[in-house]
Amino acid sequence: MSASLLEQLIDAFRVLPGVGQKSAQRMAYHVLEREREGGRRLADTLAKAIERIGHCRRCRDFSETDICATCGSASRDAHQLCLVESPADRLAIEQATGYRGLYFVLQGRLSPLDGIGPRELGLDTLAARLAEGEVQEMIIATNPTVEGEATAHYLAQLARQHKVRPSRLAHGVPLGGELEYVDRGTLSHAFGSRSEMPD
Amino acid sequence: MSASLLEQLIDAFRVLPGVGQKSAQRMAYHVLEREREGGRRLADTLAKAIERIGHCRRCRDFSETDICATCGSASRDAHQLCLVESPADRLAIEQATGYRGLYFVLQGRLSPLDGIGPRELGLDTLAARLAEGEVQEMIIATNPTVEGEATAHYLAQLARQHKVRPSRLAHGVPLGGELEYVDRGTLSHAFGSRSEMPD
Ligand SMILES: [Zn+2]
Ligand SMILES: [Zn+2]
Numbered sequence: 001m002s003a004s005l006l007e008q009l010i011d012a013f014r015v016l017p018g019v020g021q022k023s024a025q026r027m028a029y030h031v032l033e034r035e036r037e038g039g040r041r042l043a044d045t046l047a048k049a050i051e052r053i054g055h056c057r058r059c060r061d062f063s064e065t066d067i068c069a070t071c072g073s074a075s076r077d078a079h080q081l082c083l084v085e086s087p088a089d090r091l092a093i094e095q096a097t098g099y100r101g102l103y104f105v106l107q108g109r110l111s112p113l114d115g116i117g118p119r120e121l122g123l124d125t126l127a128a129r130l131a132e133g134e135v136q137e138m139i140i141a142t143n144p145t146v147e148g149e150a151t152a153h154y155l156a157q158l159a160r161q162h163k164v165r166p167s168r169l170a171h172g173v174p175l176g177g178e179l180e181y182v183d184r185g186t187l188s189h190a191f192g193s194r195s196e197m198p199d
Numbered sequence: 200m201s202a203s204l205l206e207q208l209i210d211a212f213r214v215l216p217g218v219g220q221k222s223a224q225r226m227a228y229h230v231l232e233r234e235r236e237g238g239r240r241l242a243d244t245l246a247k248a249i250e251r252i253g254h255c256r257r258c259r260d261f262s263e264t265d266i267c268a269t270c271g272s273a274s275r276d277a278h279q280l281c282l283v284e285s286p287a288d289r290l291a292i293e294q295a296t297g298y299r300g301l302y303f304v305l306q307g308r309l310s311p312l313d314g315i316g317p318r319e320l321g322l323d324t325l326a327a328r329l330a331e332g333e334v335q336e337m338i339i340a341t342n343p344t345v346e347g348e349a350t351a352h353y354l355a356q357l358a359r360q361h362k363v364r365p366s367r368l369a370h371g372v373p374l375g376g377e378l379e380y381v382d383r384g385t386l387s388h389a390f391g392s393r394s395e396m397p398d
Contacts, residue, residue, distance in 0.1 A: 005248050005263055012244040015237030017229040023217070026379075028248070029287045030216040032261060033306070036249050038214030043249070045211040047242035049204050049227070050235050062231060064204055088228045107232070180225075 006032075058129075060105040060122055062087050070103065077101045081129075081164075082139040083155055085109050085148065088180045093141060096184040097191040101139070104129075109142055109151040121151075123158065130162035137165045139194060143179050156197045166197045205231075257328075259304040259321055261286050269302065276300045280328075280363075281338040282354055284308050284347065287379045292340060295383040296390040300338070303328075308341055308350040320350075322357065329361035336364045338393060342378050355396045365396045 003011070006028060013024035031039035055061065056068035063069075070076060080101025084090045090103050106121040118124070129135065138159040142148035156166035169190045179187070202210070205227060212223035230238035254260065255267035262268075269275060279300025283289045289302050305320040317323070328334065337358040341347035355365035368389045378386070 004268075005244070005252055006261055009244050009248040012237070012241040015230070015234050015241055016226050018222070018225075025287065025290070026217075027215050029285070029290075031214070031245070032248065032252055033285065035214050038211070039245055039249050042211040042214055043242045043246040045204070045208050046230070046238055047246075049208040049231065050238050050242070053204055053231055062205055069203075086228070086232065088224065091224070091228075 055105075055107075059103050060107055060125075061090055061103060075100070078134050079136040080139060081135045081137070082141055083126075084141045084179070085143055085151075086180070089141065089143070092180050092182070092187060093191060096187040099139075099191065101137075106142070106151070109145075109147045110154055111147055118154070123155075127158060127162070130159065130164050135162075135164050137167060139191075140166055140168050140197070141179065141191075143177070145176060145178075152197070160199075167194045168197050169194050254304075254306075258302050259306055259324075260289055260302060274299070277333050278335040279338060280334045280336070281340055282325075283340045283378070284342055284350075285379070288340065288342070291379050291381070291386060292390060295386040298390065300336075305341070305350070308344075308346045309353055310346050317353070322354075326357060326361070329358065329363050334361075334363050336366060338390075339365055339367050339396070340378065340390075342376070344375060344377075351396070359398075366393045367396050368393045 009028045010021070010024045013019055013027045014021070019027070031042075052064050053062050054064075056063040056071055057066050058071040059068060061068050061070070065072075077100050080099075082090075082093060082099060082101055082103050083106060084093065084103060085106050085108060087105055090105055093099060093103075104122075104126055108116050108121055110116060110118070110121065130138075138155065140152045140155050140159075142151045142155070152168060156168075159166040170192075182190075208227045209220070209223045212218055212226045213220070218226070230241075251263050252261050253263075255262040255270055256265050257270040258267060260267050260269070264271075276299050279298075281289075281292065281298060281300055281302050282305060283292065283302060284305050284307060286304055286306075289304055292298060292302075303321075303325055307315050307320055309315060309317070309320065329337075337354065339351045339354050339358075341350045341354070351367060355367075358365040369391075381389075
């Protein structure tokens with residue numbers, strides 16, 4: 001017997017993070033009982049977003065256009081480049097701090113066992129950009145996890161090869177934590193008191 | 200400035216129950232970063248479900264067909280009719296108990312201040328059904344809230360008018376709680392030890 005459309009819908013909701021069987025059921029019933037209009041909008045927007053949102057050619061962040069609004073903005077300081085693991089981390093920094101420089105989104109971190117090396121993180125593009133000579137400081141905001149620290153170390157070496165000064169967010173971000181979930185105050189403080197990385 | 204598609208997507212996710220700004224952000228980023236295929240399936244299934252899932256003409260539960268599978272089944276006992284407030288409550292009872300009778304889904308509870316009276320709950324249809332004479336016991340499984348109890352009382356009177364025996368789930372379901380969130384064991388026990396309602 002094939003699954004009913006309702007069962008298929010409950011199953012489909014489980015693709016969302018943190019959503020198990022029970023929450024998926026609640027979501028399906030809630031939408032069908034009380035939010036058909038909002039549910040239709042969600043379906044439309046989700047389909048459209050998946051179709052149209054790609055990555056900025058310059059910073060690898062999500063973008064509907066070839067070059068994102070931040071990279072294309074004349075009012076951002078091109079001397080500072082902040083490196084983050086994910087678009088969510090970039091958003092967290094943008095919302096919590098007064099940073100006016102540019103970003104580079106790795107879309108991951110070095111993880112040799114998973115086959116994620118420098119190429120997968122776009123570090124060839126990054127190296128070419130550093131070679132342009134405009135970037136003076138590289139703010140390395142990878143997560144303070146083992147892999148994030150190893151990635152930071154690798155990035156700092158790459159920066160020095162191009163005479164770019166690497167810096168790292170100050171302690172204050174809890175060790176082993178995920179940047180995305182750090183409260184604004186802590187993140188803002190850590191960002192402000194970043195220090196130059198030792199050799 | 201109009202909202203970007205990403206912002207629209209984050210906003211659209213907030214239609215889901217229990218999803219605030221932060222969770223909506225996580226959902227949008229998660230789907231775009233790691234689950235585009237699953238996200239596409241969710242968008243499709245959601246649109247299809249909203250378009251095709253209506254209500255069973257006999258029990259008012261969700262159904263893709265005019266009469267749902269339960270109402271159309273020859274193996275269910277038509278002498279017992281279980282009344283619940285919502286499709287989610289019906290599902291909770293179906294999954295937790297060995298009940299083999301039929302259901303009637305009120306899609307709400309009496310709430311005069313919100314303009315929800317007997318007609319909005321389909322009680323005219325219910326009365327016509329009781330008049331058919333096949334139902335012998337009406338198991339009233341409305342929530343143990345003030346409005347749910349008032350609804351139960353009203354339903355019990357309707358049952359007696361048609362010489363149908365009204366019963367109510369046993370205590371065990373926590374007062375003020377929502378049936379949908381009661382654990383299976385408690386719900387199963389309460390269902391099994393339901394008692395006839397006093398006049
Ligand atoms: Zn960009
Ligand atoms: Zn039915």
